[in-house]
Amino acid sequence: xxFFSNWFGPKKKKDQPDFAFYENVIHTIAVSETLKDKLLxxxxxxxxxxxxxxxxxxxxxxxxxxxxxxxxxALLPKFVLIDLLQDHNEMAEVDWKETEQEVRYWxxxxxxxxxxxxxxxxxxxxxxxxxxxxxxxxxxxxxLKPLGYALEILxxxxxxxxxxxxxxxxxxxxxEMFRVLK
Numbered sequence: 001x002x003f004f005s006n007w008f009g010p011k012k013k014k015d016q017p018d019f020a021f022y023e024n025v026i027h028t029i030a031v032s033e034t035l036k037d038k039l040l041x042x043x044x045x046x047x048x049x050x051x052x053x054x055x056x057x058x059x060x061x062x063x064x065x066x067x068x069x070x071x072x073x074a075l076l077p078k079f080v081l082i083d084l085l086q087d088h089n090e091m092a093e094v095d096w097k098e099t100e101q102e103v104r105y106w107x108x109x110x111x112x113x114x115x116x117x118x119x120x121x122x123x124x125x126x127x128x129x130x131x132x133x134x135x136x137x138x139x140x141x142x143x144l145k146p147l148g149y150a151l152e153i154l155x156x157x158x159x160x161x162x163x164x165x166x167x168x169x170x171x172x173x174x175x176e177m178f179r180v181l182k
Contacts, residue, residue, distance in 0.1 A: 016074040017180055019047050025177050029164055031114040035088050042084055046077040078181055082162055089113035091164045100124045100135045107139060110165045118147040136161060154178045
């Protein structure tokens with residue numbers, strides 16, 4: 001193989017995590033035992049029967065994501081996990097241009113769904129000209145961490161922020177998991 005084929009040739013697909021990895025993620029970030037059971041079943045189904053998540057026209061059924069049968073099967077477990085966590089308010093997704101109040105709404109919903117005892121104010125603190133990513137970081141650093149929680153973002157290669165909240169002692173572990181899921 002020549003030098004240029006290494007640079008310009010076909011790219012090697014990134015290895016995707018196996019079911020055991022997802023099982024660990026589920027037990028680490030999901031709070032509800034009932035939800036954990038459902039997630040384990042559905043993520044296993046995404047590995048074993050990916051076609052079951054598409055309708056007859058090939059449209060992904062859990063959300064409006066543009067996933068394609070067979071082409072995106074390796075990504076399917078990740079999006080099944082995300083979409084089911086979102087359906088149960090244990091993960092949230094906000095657009096890159098969301099207002100601070102919308103971001104706060106979802107963070108407060110996550111705290112409530114996970115039965116974390118402290119809550120945040122729904123009052124805007126950082127102004128309207130602060131980018132969504134900055135708002136997430138400011139709330140995380142100034143408001144969540146002092147309460148013993150961390151906001152962790154899962155990069156899904158889109159123009160939105162997908163995130164959850166975890167206890168501070170789990171922050172590094174979840175960061176590493178999300179790095180692998182990226």
